[in-house]
Amino acid sequence: MWLRGYPQCRDTLLMMALTILMVISCTLQASTSPQPLNQWEYRWGDSPPNVDGTPAWLYSDALEWQSTASPSNPPGRAGHQHLWLRTVLPEGNWSDPVLYITSIDLIGQIYLDDELIYRHGEFDDQGRGNFVGWPWHMVDLPESFSGKPMYLRIFSYYTDIGLWGEVKVMERIDVLKQIIRDSAQDLAISAIVLLLAILATIFTLFGPERRGFGSIALFAYASGLMLIAEAPARQLIASDALMWDTLRAGSYYMLPVALGLLLSHWLEGSAKRWLSQIWRLHLAYVIVAIGLVQIGTVSLSMTFPIFDALLAVTLPTMLMLALLRFPKLSLEQRLLVVSFTFFASLLMTDMLVAHGFISWRPIPLSYGTLAFSIANAAIFLWHYRRTQQTLAMTNETLELQVASRTAELDRLVDELKGLSFEDPLTGLHNRRHFNTVFDHECHRAQQDNSHLSLLMLDVDHFKLINDQFGHDAGDSVLVEIAARLRQHFQGVGVVCRFGGEEFVALLPATTVDQAAEYANALLNTVSQQPLIYHEEPLGLITLSCGVAAFPSHTEEPQKLLRLADEALYQAKHSGRNRCVVWAESHHTQQFTLAPAGVSIGLTTRLNRLPGSDQ
Numbered sequence: 245m246w247l248r249g250y251p252q253c254r255d256t257l258l259m260m261a262l263t264i265l266m267v268i269s270c271t272l273q274a275s276t277s278p279q280p281l282n283q284w285e286y287r288w289g290d291s292p293p294n295v296d297g298t299p300a301w302l303y304s305d306a307l308e309w310q311s312t313a314s315p316s317n318p319p320g321r322a323g324h325q326h327l328w329l330r331t332v333l334p335e336g337n338w339s340d341p342v343l344y345i346t347s348i349d350l351i352g353q354i355y356l357d358d359e360l361i362y363r364h365g366e367f368d369d370q371g372r373g374n375f376v377g378w379p380w381h382m383v384d385l386p387e388s389f390s391g392k393p394m395y396l397r398i399f400s401y402y403t404d405i406g407l408w409g410e411v412k413v414m415e416r417i418d419v420l421k422q423i424i425r426d427s428a429q430d431l432a433i434s435a436i437v438l439l440l441a442i443l444a445t446i447f448t449l450f451g452p453e454r455r456g457f458g459s460i461a462l463f464a465y466a467s468g469l470m471l472i473a474e475a476p477a478r479q480l481i482a483s484d485a486l487m488w489d490t491l492r493a494g495s496y497y498m499l500p501v502a503l504g505l506l507l508s509h510w511l512e513g514s515a516k517r518w519l520s521q522i523w524r525l526h527l528a529y530v531i532v533a534i535g536l537v538q539i540g541t542v543s544l545s546m547t548f549p550i551f552d553a554l555l556a557v558t559l560p561t562m563l564m565l566a567l568l569r570f571p572k573l574s575l576e577q578r579l580l581v582v583s584f585t586f587f588a589s590l591l592m593t594d595m596l597v598a599h600g601f602i603s604w605r606p607i608p609l610s611y612g613t614l615a616f617s618i619a620n621a622a623i624f625l626w627h628y629r630r631t632q633q634t635l636a637m638t639n640e641t642l643e644l645q646v647a648s649r650t651a652e653l654d655r656l657v658d659e660l661k662g663l664s665f666e667d668p669l670t671g672l673h674n675r676r677h678f679n680t681v682f683d684h685e686c687h688r689a690q691q692d693n694s695h696l697s698l699l700m701l702d703v704d705h706f707k708l709i710n711d712q713f714g715h716d717a718g719d720s721v722l723v724e725i726a727a728r729l730r731q732h733f734q735g736v737g738v739v740c741r742f743g744g745e746e747f748v749a750l751l752p753a754t755t756v757d758q759a760a761e762y763a764n765a766l767l768n769t770v771s772q773q774p775l776i777y778h779e780e781p782l783g784l785i786t787l788s789c790g791v792a793a794f795p796s797h798t799e800e801p802q803k804l805l806r807l808a809d810e811a812l813y814q815a816k817h818s819g820r821n822r823c824v825v826w827a828e829s830h831h832t833q834q835f836t837l838a839p840a841g842v843s844i845g846l847t848t849r850l851n852r853l854p855g856s857d858q
């Protein structure tokens with residue numbers, strides 16, 4: 245039951261976390277108690293100048309002045325780009341009083357009595373001027389300002405006109421404190437977010453999930469720079485408000501690009517396609533808007549309402565696309581959507597405040613960017629860790645597979661090696677192996693000056709066995725003879741099948757007499773044990789053997805093969821079934837006694853033998 249309810253429980257927890265985040269951020273952002281100027285009169289249009297150049301409306305008690313509680317966007321604008329505001333400054337015991345204004349839309353002049361005490365932007369002869377940014381304002385107030393009327397002349401082609409945010413008389417030191425307090429949070433958060441951006445950049449450059457980390461980096465850079473560019477303390481760093489607002493616009497406009505990229509990375513199907521279109525649209529807007537501002541075609545201020553109108557459509561669309569897929573998402577994707585919902589709702593509220601749909605209040609956008617950046621970084625690190633673990637496991641499996649394949653290959657190589665040195669019929673070593681061993685033993689005998697004997701054995705009249713009993717019977721004889729040879733010379737020397745019905749036995753540390761003894765014993769055994777093939781006796785099988793030894797017969801052990809062969813020839817020639825030890829006389833006899841064909845055949849065979857000097 246508990247498990248069945250688990251997904252709902254998880255969703256509830258996520259929603260609770262979202263709510264707590266919002267409550268905490270709103271509490272932390274609570275503004276200081278203001279001393280606002282909230283009794284205003286306004287009048288649309290611009291004042292004509294007096295003869296002395298001062299605006300005529302400074303002294304006007306005309307009925308056109310109407311009351312309002314807020315100096316922002318008074319009713320009845322009807323296309324007006326000029327507005328006059330007036331109020332009476334409050335009484336109080338001030339030590340260093342200033343007038344603090346959050347923002348002026350767009351340019352303005354402030355008069356106290358008939359004296360111009362502050363200007364923001366430049367008015368031309370028609371009372372118009374260019375946008376110069378949205379800084380906060382701290383207007384020095386002269387002594388004995390209390391109770392005096394204050395006038396504001398405003399020009400704005402922007403959607404808003406008048407004073408925006410807070411307008412209050414306060415001590416200069418309190419303004420500075422408020423600036424620092426309001427900025428500290430944004431600057432601290434932007435520092436964290438920019439740090440995340442740097443980390444995400446490193447992952448983008450060097451790790452997998454490049455696109456995901458790249459999108460986080462983009463979002464974090466954009467939101468971090470935006471927070472710095474809109475922190476009130478920016479004016480303490482550099483006074484060029486227009487420069488700050490350009491940076492703010494650029495980074496603000498990049499937010500939906502990064503958001504779209506991030507969400508499209510996680511979401512699938514049509515949602516992904518829509519999100520891709522949205523971020524591309526916003527990217528195009530950033531390029532066009534900032535480009536036109538830079539070449540002076542468009543006022544930066546006018547790019548904000550167009551962007552906000554666009555965002556008012558795309559942001560809820562993105563939110564809707566993400567929320568519609570919510571039930572199908574994995575836990576990490578849900579976390580992303582929840583943090584996005586939190587951030588998007590703050591962003592939308594901020595837009596509503598900026599355009600006067602909701603009365604002015606500070607919106608903790610920085611907490612939204614922080615929550616979203618951290619959630620994303622956590623998700624990607626989590627994902628990254630899992631990918632690394634999977635990779636490590638895959639590597640381990642691959643390594644195991646490679647090791648097992650290598651072992652298998654080694655085994656096959658050994659098998660092949662064995663096969664290439666082994667005679668498949670008898671299982672004895674073959675001639676290739678004999679050549680190696682023979683070279684080695686010759687070298688050793690010469691070096692140690694030790695004995696080395698070579699026996700060359702041949703089955704007598706083997707052709708007859710083949711002819712009489714068949715090839716298979718002949719094979720079985722070879723197998724049987726090989727077994728007896730192996731057994732007979734076990735521990736004494738190496739036995740190899742030299743070819744056909746011929747065998748060799750190489751006996752290290754064996755004198756010629758010992759070798760002859762071994763040979764005779766073998767020949768006796770073989771000749772006394774008749775062989776049977778498929779219960780049929782094969783008759784008497786005998787061997788002939790030639791023996792040669794180092795150093796008894798030659799000082800060059802490599803010649804042993806030739807000498808043993810000559811002795812074997814003698815054994816065959818003198819009646820077979822015997823062992824002949826080489827003697828000098830055999831060499832001459834061989835060529836005297838042998839018929840030409842045999843001699844030529846022997847010579848031809850010996851040409852292939854190691855140690856042959858022919």
Ligand SMILES: Nc1nc2c(ncn2[C@@H]2O[C@H](COP(=O)(O)OP(=O)(O)OP(=O)(O)O)[C@@H](O)[C@H]2O)c(=O)[nH]1
Binds near residue numbers: 714715719743816
């Ligand atoms: N069954 C069988 N026969 C083989 C094999 N290798 C060689 N032979 C036969 O061995 C016979 C050798 O014949 P020869 O060289 O005339 O020698 P031989 O009949 O033993 O006569 P001598 O050596 O003079 O006693 C040939 O008929 C070959 O075909 C083998 O692996 N199996």
